[in-house]
Structure formats: structure tokens, C-alpha cells
Amino acid sequence: xxxxxxxxxxxxxxxxxxxxxxxxxxxxxxxxxxxxxxxxxxxxxxxxxxxxxxxxxxxxxxxxxxxxxxxxxxxxxxxxxxxxxxxxxxxxxxxxxxxxxxxxxxxxxxxxxxxxxxxxxxxxxxxxxxxxxxxxxxxxxxxxxxxxxxxxxxxxxxxxxxxxxxxxxxxxxxxxxxxxxxxxxxxxxxxxxxxxxxxxxxxxxxxxxxxxxxxxxxxxxxxxxxxxxxxxxxxxxxxxxxxxxxxxxxxxxxxxxxxxxxxxxxxxxxxxxxxxxxxxxxxxxxxxxxxxxxxxxxxxxxxxxxxxxxxxxxxxxxxxxxxxxxxxxxxxxxxxxxxxxxxxxxxxxxxxxxxxxxxxxxxxxxxxxxxxxxxxxxxxxxxxxxxxxxxxxxx
Amino acid sequence: xxxxxxxxxxxxxxxxxxxxxxxxxxxxxxxxxxxxxxxxxxxxxxxxxxxxxxxxxxxxxxxxxxxxxxxxxxxxxxxxxxxxxxxxxxxxxxxxxxxxxxxxxxxxxxxxxxxxxxxxxxxxxxxxxxxxxxxxxxxxxxxxxxxxxxxxxxxxxxxxxxxxxxxxxxxxxxxxxxxxxxxxxxxxxxxxxxxxxxxxxxxxxxxxxxxxxxxxxxxxxxxxxxxxxxxxxxxxxxxxxxxxxxxxxxxxxxxxxxxxxxxxxxxxxxxxxxxxxxxxxxxxxxxx
Amino acid sequence: xxxxxxxxxxxxxxxxxxxxxxxxxxxxxxxxxxxxxxxxxxxxxxxxxxxxxxxxxxxxxxxxxxxxxxxxxxxxxxxxxxxxxxxxxxxxxxxxxxxxxxxxxxxxxxxxxxxxxxxxxxxxxxxxxxxxxxxxxxxxxxxxxxxxxxxxxxxxxxxxxxxxxxxxxxxxxxxxxxxxxxxxxxxxxxxxxxxxxxxxxxxxxxxxxxxxxxxxxxxxxxxxxxxxxxxxxxxxxxxxxxxxxxxxxxxxxxxxxxxxxxxxxxxxxxxxxxxxxxxxxxxxxxxxxxxxxxxxxx
Numbered sequence: 001x002x003x004x005x006x007x008x009x010x011x012x013x014x015x016x017x018x019x020x021x022x023x024x025x026x027x028x029x030x031x032x033x034x035x036x037x038x039x040x041x042x043x044x045x046x047x048x049x050x051x052x053x054x055x056x057x058x059x060x061x062x063x064x065x066x067x068x069x070x071x072x073x074x075x076x077x078x079x080x081x082x083x084x085x086x087x088x089x090x091x092x093x094x095x096x097x098x099x100x101x102x103x104x105x106x107x108x109x110x111x112x113x114x115x116x117x118x119x120x121x122x123x124x125x126x127x128x129x130x131x132x133x134x135x136x137x138x139x140x141x142x143x144x145x146x147x148x149x150x151x152x153x154x155x156x157x158x159x160x161x162x163x164x165x166x167x168x169x170x171x172x173x174x175x176x177x178x179x180x181x182x183x184x185x186x187x188x189x190x191x192x193x194x195x196x197x198x199x200x201x202x203x204x205x206x207x208x209x210x211x212x213x214x215x216x217x218x219x220x221x222x223x224x225x226x227x228x229x230x231x232x233x234x235x236x237x238x239x240x241x242x243x244x245x246x247x248x249x250x251x252x253x254x255x256x257x258x259x260x261x262x263x264x265x266x267x268x269x270x271x272x273x274x275x276x277x278x279x280x281x282x283x284x285x286x287x288x289x290x291x292x293x294x295x296x297x298x299x300x301x302x303x304x305x306x307x308x309x310x311x312x313x314x315x316x317x318x319x320x321x322x323x324x325x326x327x328x329x330x331x332x333x334x335x336x337x338x339x340x341x342x343x344x345x346x347x348x349x350x351x352x353x354x355x356x357x358x359x360x361x362x363x364x365x366x367x368x369x370x371x372x373x374x375x376x377x378x379x380x381x382x383x384x385x386x387x388x389x390x391x392x393x394x395x
Numbered sequence: 396x397x398x399x400x401x402x403x404x405x406x407x408x409x410x411x412x413x414x415x416x417x418x419x420x421x422x423x424x425x426x427x428x429x430x431x432x433x434x435x436x437x438x439x440x441x442x443x444x445x446x447x448x449x450x451x452x453x454x455x456x457x458x459x460x461x462x463x464x465x466x467x468x469x470x471x472x473x474x475x476x477x478x479x480x481x482x483x484x485x486x487x488x489x490x491x492x493x494x495x496x497x498x499x500x501x502x503x504x505x506x507x508x509x510x511x512x513x514x515x516x517x518x519x520x521x522x523x524x525x526x527x528x529x530x531x532x533x534x535x536x537x538x539x540x541x542x543x544x545x546x547x548x549x550x551x552x553x554x555x556x557x558x559x560x561x562x563x564x565x566x567x568x569x570x571x572x573x574x575x576x577x578x579x580x581x582x583x584x585x586x587x588x589x590x591x592x593x594x595x596x597x598x599x600x601x602x603x604x605x606x607x608x609x610x611x612x613x614x615x616x617x618x619x620x621x622x623x624x625x626x627x628x629x630x631x632x633x634x635x636x637x638x639x640x641x642x643x644x645x646x647x648x649x650x651x652x653x654x655x656x657x658x659x660x661x662x663x664x665x666x667x668x669x670x671x672x673x674x675x676x677x678x679x680x681x682x683x
Numbered sequence: 684x685x686x687x688x689x690x691x692x693x694x695x696x697x698x699x700x701x702x703x704x705x706x707x708x709x710x711x712x713x714x715x716x717x718x719x720x721x722x723x724x725x726x727x728x729x730x731x732x733x734x735x736x737x738x739x740x741x742x743x744x745x746x747x748x749x750x751x752x753x754x755x756x757x758x759x760x761x762x763x764x765x766x767x768x769x770x771x772x773x774x775x776x777x778x779x780x781x782x783x784x785x786x787x788x789x790x791x792x793x794x795x796x797x798x799x800x801x802x803x804x805x806x807x808x809x810x811x812x813x814x815x816x817x818x819x820x821x822x823x824x825x826x827x828x829x830x831x832x833x834x835x836x837x838x839x840x841x842x843x844x845x846x847x848x849x850x851x852x853x854x855x856x857x858x859x860x861x862x863x864x865x866x867x868x869x870x871x872x873x874x875x876x877x878x879x880x881x882x883x884x885x886x887x888x889x890x891x892x893x894x895x896x897x898x899x900x901x902x903x904x905x906x907x908x909x910x911x912x913x914x915x916x917x918x919x920x921x922x923x924x925x926x927x928x929x930x931x932x933x934x935x936x937x938x939x940x941x942x943x944x945x946x947x948x949x950x951x952x953x954x955x956x957x958x959x960x961x962x963x964x965x966x967x968x969x970x971x972x973x974x975x976x977x978x979x980x981x
Contacts, residue, residue: 038949039504040897043512044609047946076934077949082798083895086888087694091934094687108892111800115889119811120686130797174656174787176797200788202658204615206413206602209406210650213399229514233607241524241533262516262607431769433717433776479961486968488769489715493905494964496717500902500957507950618780621773629770659784663777670770671762 029070030321032057032311033098034304035088035113040080041203042105044229044258048292049103049127049304050075055291056308060344066316074098078105082112089113093120099315099323102307104128105300107176117141123326125307127300130176134371140327143310143372145303145363147276149177153184155274155379156224156249160185161192163247163272165222168196169215171235172226173203181226196224203231212238225250229259240267248272255384257296265387273389275299276364277380280394284309284342284362296389299363306361309344310334313359316351334359335367335375398529403647409536411623411643412543413605417598417616418623418635419550424591426567426630428584430491434475434499435595435620437506439613442468442596443603444506444515451518461542464600465593471502472592473585499614507610515608539601546597547636550590554632559586567630619646622662626669628676637677641665689815691927693887696822699923700880701904703829703916708873709905710913710974711837713768713849714866718759718775719877719904721782724896726752726878727885728786728793731802734886741805745882752878753871760870764863779898786893798892802885818887825883826920829876833916836872845869899953903930906960912970921972929959 034053036046057071065071074096078085085104092098093116100123104110107130114133117124118141126133127146134144147155160168168189172178178200186196197218201211212235215223223239223246225232232254239248252275260268276299278284288297288305311326313333318325333347338356341347347357359366364377381392417439424432432438445467449460479498483490524531554560562583565573574580599613606612623642627634642662649661669676701719708714716722729751730744739747759778763771786793793799806821808814836842847855848862856862885891903926911922933955937948963970 038946039507039512039953041611041894043507043611043946044514047512047944050945074938075945077945077952079899079949079953081894081897081899082890082892083694083884083900087691087931088934090687090690091931094684094690106894108796108798108890108894111798111892112888112890115808119808132797132800136800174796176795179790179795200654200656202656202784205646205658206606206615207406207410209410210403210647211655213402213406214650214655217399230607230609230611233514233516234605237521237605240521241535242531243523243526258514262514264516264519264521267521431773479965482965483968486964488767489709489713489772490964490968492715492769492772493909494961496902496905497957497960497964500899501954501961504950504954504957508947508954511946618777621777625770625773654788656788657784659777660781663774663781666774666777667759667762670766670774674763674766674770 027069029072030066030315031072031074031096031098032308033092033096033101034073034075034103035078035085035092035101035109036075036103036304037080037105037109038077041228042078042080045105045253045298045300046077046103048298048301049105052288052291052301052305053102053308056305056344060312060348063345063348066312066348067319067321069321071312078109080106080109082106082108085109086112086116089116093117093122098122099321100125100311100326102311103304107133111136114138114142121323123311123323123330125311127303131180132176134373138372140370140372141323143330143368145276145306145366145374147377148373149180150184151377152274153181154188156181157185157188157196159272159274159381160222160224160247160249161189161194163222163249165247166194167218167220168194168222168224169218169220170196170198170224170226171201171211171215172198173228173231174200175226178226185224201231201235203227206234208235208238209242212242212244216242216244220246222247222249225254227254229254229256233259233263236263236267236271249274251275251299252380252382252389253299256298257294260296260384260387260389268384268387271384273382273384274379275382276303276374276377277394278342278360278362278364279378282342282360282362284360287343288362297362302362306359306363306366309347309361310359310366312344313347313351313357316348331368333357335365399651400648402530403651404644405530405532407644407647408640409532409540409643410647411640412540413598413601414616414619414623414643415636415639416543416546416601417595418620418627418639419547419632420591420594420598421620422624422627422630422632422635423563423587423594425624426632427563427587428491430480430488430495431629432480432591433492433496433617434502436613436615436617437499437502438468438472438475438592438595439599439602439616440506440610441471441502441613442599443608443612444510445596446600447515447517447603447608451515457538458542461597461600464596468596468599469589469593472588472595475502475592476585476588503610503614510610512610517604519604535604539604543601546594550594550632553590559583563587618659618662622666625666626676628678631676631678634676634678641677686812686815689812689819691931693815693819693822695924695927696819696826697880697884697887698904698907698926699826699920700829700883701877702907702911702919702923703826703833704873704876704880705904705908706913706916706919707833707836707876708870710908710915710919711842711849712845712866712869714760714870715768715772716775716870716873717772717898717901718777718779719901720896720898721775721779722752722755722874722877723881723884723900724779724782724786724893725755726881727891727895728799728881729878730882731799731885731891732792734803735799735801741803741886744886745879748878748882749875753875755878756871756874757867759874760867764866776898779896779901783893783896786896793893796893798890799885800890802889802891804886804889808889822883822887825879829879830916830920837916841865902956902960906956906963908970909960909963909968910970912972912974914969914974915972918970918972922970930956
């Protein structure tokens with residue numbers, strides 16, 4: 001976009017703000033924003049998320065947009081820092097006047113920008129994991145597609161037991177969900193007669209040999225890894241070197257395509273991963289694979305794909321390109337029965353024809369509780385075999 | 396527990412030896428040019444990427460990739476010196492330090508611009524550790540350890556026997572006297588920056604071999620590098636080696652002794668304690 | 684658009700307080716504080732925990748933050764004051780990282796990586812724009828008080844003694860100045876100002892977390908102070924407003940840059956901070972408001 005057209009659209013946008021609703025529907029573009037980490041610790045995740053949203057919007061624009069209006073995407077960087085994130089969010093809300101902000105990643109950034117969103121009637125869709133986020137007094141202005149730690153921790157514990165493990169050693173850096181993830185996992189393990197131990201390491205340490213020695217002294221039959229891709233890479237190398245051959249379990253967002261191509265196959269062989277997932281035959285996951293161009297789309301990318309599809313359809317269902325419409329209508333397109341869709345193109349067509357839709361996305365069925373948490377989700381159980389994720393089952 | 400402690404000592408010595416390589420680079424620049432180069436972390440990242448490109452794209456063997464990491468980072472270090480630091484020579488050490496900090500930020504983001512944030516791994520098989528009874532040592536650790544020792548040996552020989560190396564030591568010991576003896580200060584400064592940055596790059600590559608390469612790989616090391624250099628006595632070459640090994644050991648033993656998440660605090664406490672009790676460090680004599 | 688600008692003015696005011704801190708420590712006294720983010724954090728946490736969990740009123744929280752900052756500043760600088768100044772730079776850099784690690788892991792005290800949300804502001808947040816305007820008024824007023832006080836301090840005999848120490852410690856000592864004591868006083872006061880900025884940040888935005896207090900914040904403030912002129916409180920404050928204008932302008936510039944991806948644009952924005960700092964140091968080292976020629980009585 002050139003500076004001139006940018007100024008022109010800004011001027012047009014502000015002129016139209018004053019105009020009545022009917023005039024605006026004539027075709028001024030609707031703005032949406034992504035706020036993902038492009039620099040800092042979240043850097044490995046944010047760029048592909050922003051690209052995925054852009055791809056979906058390009059497709060929808062080519063098919064005529066939403067409510068006859070084109071969608072404009074503004075992608076900002078939160079620098080994995082709440083202070084920078086707050087400034088970016090202010091700009092998205094006050095200058096670009098986006099209807100929704102999608103893809104906030106770090107829990108701290110989400111917590112910092114959430115009040116701003118609900119005060120300014122901007123919808124917020126996040127992938128952050130801290131349980132405290134949906135407990136904020138957001139009044140429906142926020143949804144989160146990442147399963148909370150109560151659910152995830154329990155699933156980890158139950159799956160460890162199912163794999164035949166009784167002694168789990170959980171290794172993670174300090175994150176907002178480390179403690180509760182571990183507590184819930186431990187409870188699930190103890191219920192089945194197992195036991196679990198936690199070690200919080202420093203994610204910036206270049207070698208975790210002594211930490212792995214500590215883990216092995218516990219004689220674990222499963223090591224559970226709760227970090228992100230860069231530190232889990234270090235951890236896996238040292239687990240391999242230590243000669244540990246027992247089971248390994250991790251989040252799918254850490255054992256992703258980047259890691260599988262950065263590490264030799266025998267280091268990653270046999271790792272079990274869990275990720276929130278839609279039903280087996282859902283087309284959303286296949287679409288994300290196509291967009292990102294590999295077979296292992298990151299769970300965060302799948303979730304942000306769902307954010308943008310839901311937001312687009314909610315605006316159509318609410319017949320308005322505003323945050324208010326998204327907040328009021330998102331549950332009418334995400335749940336409650338109707339025509340099953342897995343992408344906004346089909347969904348927008350059905351909504352235009354007056355039919356009710358029920359979106360099942362790439363990260364799960366995307367049905368939300370009143371607090372904004374997903375009410376139910378299946379998990380995809382995968383195992384790394386010869387450097388590739390192999391689907392074991394979805395349950 | 397004694398076995399655990401002994402194993403942590405082994406791990407610490409190996410980690411410390413690798414840390415010694417960039418710490419030597421940092422302290423050498425401090426000794427001759429008299430300012431702390433805060434771009435050292437970003438320079439280590441440059442080396443990690445250069446070695447990675449050499450290894451995966453050009454198919455170079457390890458030693459050749461390491462040489463490439465050294466030379467590429469030496470060039471980057473000279474660019475930083477000429478573009479950012481040297482113009483401020485008359486403004487004092489602090490201004491030069493701040494300029495190097497800014498230059499580090501530019502380098503980190505230049506790499507991010509070119510390579511993105513994705514993790515990169517060297518094209519090397521990973522080997523299981525050798526076991527000796529209760530203890531274990533990794534073949535790659537031993538190799539990296541040997542490479543680090545070789546680099547230090549070469550630096551020592553260079554400082555001891557080459558004309559330029561002797562001039563560097565002379566300037567570090569007594570700048571005015573060295574000038575009187577007809578040492579060319581500009582040449583010595585340039586060689587020191589190239590060697591110092593090159594060592595940082597080699598250190599970055601050695602760490603990258605063990606972890607993976609991303610735009611923050613060197614930045615994660617800086618506090619340990621500073622702690623090592625201060626502990627050894629800023630500007631002391633043998634001090635940097637001893638300091639790095641001590642920091643390496645302290646960081647590993649700290650995992651056993653208390654919360655492993657507090658590694659960075661260990662480095663900080665060591666710096667504070669050394670400066671309070673023995674500011675010249677283990678080997679230095681020029682603190683005040 | 685108006686609320687965006689009001690918000691930026693508040694944030695710039697907080698950065699201007701950080702710049703006052705650095706102006707006193709670095710510009711006037713010659714002590715490089717690379718741990719500014721750490722003192723910023725200590726103030727934010729001291730006031731947030733006391734007002735949120737201890738129930739004390741916000742003004743008391745602000746005072747407590749300044750006290751905590753001064754104590755931390757004294758402890759950090761005391762071991763290095765007799766050494767070359769670059770040792771202090773290294774110690775403070777380590778200090779900021781240590782603060783972040785402790786804030787992340789001592790969950791009972793700081794809320795851990797979750798941070799502390801819902802920090803009271805001392806003003807009703809449901810005033811809408813009124814709240815932000817009131818906050819702007821308060822932050823700007825506090826900045827004004829600190830700026831005035833600092834100007835007077837810098838012009839006082841104490842300020843002249845600090846400059847004498849900066850120019851030549853040995854000469855200052857020979858002239859009968861208590862060099863270490865002067866340095867410790869200046870550094871502790873500077874740390875208290877940084878802590879005050881942190882406390883205000885927490886009360887205004889209602890949320891703090893360890894990830895806020897990254898080294899990049901310190902680099903930003905160095906850029907601000909260098910741009911404005913590091914020896915004068917007026918220059919430092921002005922530089923902070925320039926800094927925020929610059930950081931936000933690069934955002935819009937990045938949007939109109941053709942042919943770069945989102946990551947590349949973000950990388951260029953961060954790099955531009957470093958490039959700007961290098962260029963300023965080189966071309967205009969004394970800033971827009973150069974120090975007035977008050978030669979220290981050495």
C-alpha cells in the first residue's frame with residue numbers, strides 16, 4: 001500500500017465512522033488485526049501465525065469479502081513483551097480501528113491487552129495458555145482456543161498412564177501454566193497409582209546435562225517436556241546423549257516441523273505429542289497444512305486459523321463489521337448445531353443463504369463456554385517416527 | 396550424591412571450556428581497546444549462523460566450518476568496530492560500550508531479517524555418551540572441548556610467538572610504553588578486534604552445535620561470558636579461561652544445590668561477590 | 684486517534700521519568716546503569732504488591748517503590764564504586780536479569796510469570812477517556828516535579844561535585860570530594876526515580892509481568908537520553924517523547940515498506956533503534972539540548 005492510499009483510506013474510514021450504518025455497509029473495508037510475537041522469545045511462532053491469517057483473508061477477499069466489504073489485515077509485533085504489545089494494541093484499536101485482534105501468544109501480552117480490548121469494544125481471540133486469562137472480567141469480549149491446563153494436565157497424566165508409565169518426570173521452564181499443568185498431571189497419575197516430579201529449568205541455558213541427570217536419578221519411565229521449541233531442542237539432545245530410551249511426551253507446539261528438521265531423526269524418534277484437535281475427518285486441519293506448506297502445522301497456527309474464520313463468520317452472522325457483532329454472534333457460528341463448516345468461505349456462503357452454521361476448525365470443534373474457554377476438545381495423539389509426526393488416534 | 400556432584404563437575408568443566416572461547420574474545424578486546432564490547436553476544440550468533448551455512452549449505456566439515464565462523468565473525472567485529480565504536484574513541488570507554496550494545500541489536504536483527512526466527516540445526520549425527528562406570532561424557536562434548544582447547548592453544552601461541560601477538564600484549568600491559576617502542580596502535584587494535592570477535596563467533600558455533608541456531612543463541616550467553624571475564628579479572632587471558640570454567644562448574648552445581656531456574660542469578664551473585672571481595676578477579680590486576 | 688495519542692503521552696511520560704534517572708546517573712555522574720529495567724521492575728512490583736495485596740493507598744505505594752529502588756540501587760552500586768566505571772555497567776546488566784528471574788520464579792511474592800493483574804490505579808477506570816486524561820495529568824505533573832527537582836540538584840553544589848567526579852575522579856578526590864559517597868547518593872536517587880516510573884506504569888496499565896522488564900527497555904532509554912542530551916534533565920525528558928514518537932513512526936513506516944515480510948519489518952524496526960543510537964552518538968553526541976558550559980570547579 002502506498003502512503004497516499006493509506007492516508008486516503010484513513011480519511012475515508014474516519015469520515016465514514018460518523019455516517020450511519022447503512023452507508024458503511026456499501027463497501028468500506030473492514031479492518032482486522034493480528035498481534036503475534038515476531039521478535040523475542042515467541043519469535044519462532046508468530047510469523048507463521050500472521051501468514052496463515054493473511055492467507056485466509058486473501059481467499060475470502062477474492063470471493064467478495066464479508067457483507068460486501070473487503071477485509072484489510074494489519075499485522076503488528078508484540079515483541080513478546082507486554083509493554084510493546086500494549087502500544088501495538090493501542091495502535092490497532094485507535095488508529096486502524098480493527099474489529100478484532102487475533103493470535104496473542106504470550107499470556108502476559110494477552111493479560112495486558114485484554115482490558116484495552118473490552119474497554120474499546122474490540123474482540124480478542126488468543127492462544128495463550130494461562131488459566132487466569134478467561135477468569136478476567138472480560139464480559140464475553142475474549143475467547144481462547146488453547147485448552148486450559150486443568151484439561152491438558154489431566155490428559156497428559158492419563159496418557160502417560162496409558163502408555164504404561166508410572167513414574168513421570170516433568171521438565172519445563174517457568175511459564176504461567178507450568179505449575180498447574182504439573183499439578184493436574186500429577187493428580188491424574190496418582191489416581192492410577194503413579195507418581196510425578198517437577199524440575200523447572202532455565203530456558204536460556206545452552207546445556208541441560210545436569211538437569212537431565214537429575215531427571216534420570218528419579219528413574220522415570222516417562223519424561224514429560226513442557227517447554228517451547230528452542231529449549232526443548234536442547235533438552236531432547238541431552239536426553240538422547242544420556243542414553244535414556246524410555247518414553248517421552250511433549251506438547252505438539254514444541255515438537256513441531258522446525259524442530260523435526262533441526263534435529264537428527266534418532267533424537268526425536270518415538271516422542272509422543274498431544275495437541276487439541278478436531279474430529280478425524282475435519283477439513284480445517286488439511287487446509288492449514290496446505291496454507292503453511294507442511295504436514296505438521298503448529299497447533300498455534302491451527303488455532304489462529306480458527307480465530308480468523310470465526311471472526312469473519314461472526315461478522316457476517318451479526319450483519320456488522322464490528323467487535324460488538326463478533327462478540328454477540330461468535331457463538332452462533334461456532335456451536336449450537338447447523339451446517340457443519342470448516343472454513344470461512346463455505347460458512348459465509350451458507351450464512352448469506354440464511355442458513356445456521358456450526359464451525360469445526362483446525363484446532364477442534366471450537367465451542368466456547370460463557371467464560372470463553374473451549375468447552376470440549378479432542379486431542380490428536382501423535383508419535384514422531386523417522387522425523388515425521390504420525391497420527392495414532394484422535395480422541 | 397557424591398557421584399552426582401562429580402558428574403556435575405565434569406559437565407561444568409566441559410560447558411566452561413566452551414564458554415571460555417567467547418569469554419577470551421571479550422576479555423582480549425577489553426585488554427587492548429579498553430572497553431567492554433557488549434556486541435559479544437550478537438557476534439557469537441553471527442558465528443553460529445556462519446558455521447551453520449558452511450556446514451549445511453556448503454557441506455564443510457567441522458574444522459572448516461569453525462574456521463569460516465571465525466573469519467565471518469572477525470569481519471563482522473571489524474565492521475562493528477569501524478562503523479560504531481571507533482568514532483567514539485575520544486568520548487571514552489562508556490560511550491564505546493553503549494555503541495557496541497546498539498551495534499549488537501543491529502546485528503541480531505540483521506540476522507533475523509536474513510534468516511527469520513526459525514530454528515536451524517547443524518547437519519551432524521548425534522552420538523550417545525560414553526559411559527565410564529557411574530559417569531558419562533559425550534563424544535561431541537569431548538570434540539568441542541578439544542576444539543575449544545585447540546583454539547585457546549592457537550591464541551596462546553599467537554600471543555606468545557608472533558610479532559603482532561607480542562605487540563598486543565605490550566599494548567595491553569602498558570599502552571604508552573608500547574607506543575614508545577613503535578607499535579602501530581591502529582594495527583594492533585584491528586587485529587585484536589578481529590581475533591576477539593572471531594573467538595566469539597567460534598564460541599557461538601560451538602554452542603550452536605550443542606543446541607540449535609536462532610537469532611538469540613548468542614544473546615543467551617552474554618551474562619555467563621561477563622561473569623567469566625569479571626571472575627577471571629577483566630582483561631586477563633588466563634583469567635578468562637579459569638573464570639569460564641569456574642562459572643561453568645558453578646552453574647551446573649547450582650542445579651543440584653538449589654533451584655535450576657536460578658542459573659542467571661548464580662552468574663550475578665558471582666560477579667557481585669568477586670567485585671566486593673577481590674575486584675581484580677582471579678588473575679587481573681587492573682581493576683581500578 | 685485521540686486516545687492513542689493520550690496513551691502514548693502517558694507512556695512517554697513514564698519513559699521520560701526513566702530518562703531523568705539515566706540523566707542523573709549517566710549524564711551527570713558518569714555511572715552507566717544498564718540495569719534500568721531492573722529498577723523499573725522493582726518499583727513496579729513494590730507498589731503493585733503493596734497496593735493490591737497490602738491494601739495501602741497508591742501514593743504510599745509510590746513512596747515505597749522509591750524507597751525500594753533507592754535501597755536496591757545502593758546495594759548494586761556499592762561493590763563497584765571504587766572500580767572502573769565499566770564494572771558497574773556489567774553488574775547492573777546482570778542485576779536486571781536477576782530481577783527478572785526472581786520475579787518469574789518467586790510466585791508467592793510476585794505472582795510469577797502470570798504477573799499481577801488488576802493493580803489499583805487510585806482513580807476509577809470506568810471514566811473512559813477521562814481516566815486516561817487524568818492519568819496523563821498525574822504522570823506529567825510527577826514528571827514535572829522530578830524534572831524541576833533534578834534541575835535544581837544538578838545546578839547545586841552537589842551537582843557540580845557530581846560533574847567533577849564524572850570528569851576526573853582523582854582530581855575530585857584531591858579537591859576533597861567524597862567520591863564514593865557522591866556516586867552512591869546519585870546512583871540511589873537515580874534508581875529511586877526509575878522505580879517511581881515502574882510503579883506508575885503498573886498503576887496506569889493495571890498489569891505487570893516479568894516479560895515487561897527486558898533489556899530492550901534499557902536500550903530505549905539510552906536512545907532517548909542520547910537524543911535529548913544526557914547531561915540535562917530537559918534534554919532527557921524531551922528525548923523520551925522523541926523516542927516514543929520514533930518507535931511509533933517506525934511502525935507506520937514498516938507498513939508502507941514494499942516487499943518485506945512481517946518478521947523482516949519487525950527486524951528492521953528493532954534494528955532502526957540501534958542504528959539511530961549509533962548515529963546519534965557519532966553525529967550529535969551532546970544531544971538536542973547540550974549541557975550548558977558549567978565547568979566543574981576542579
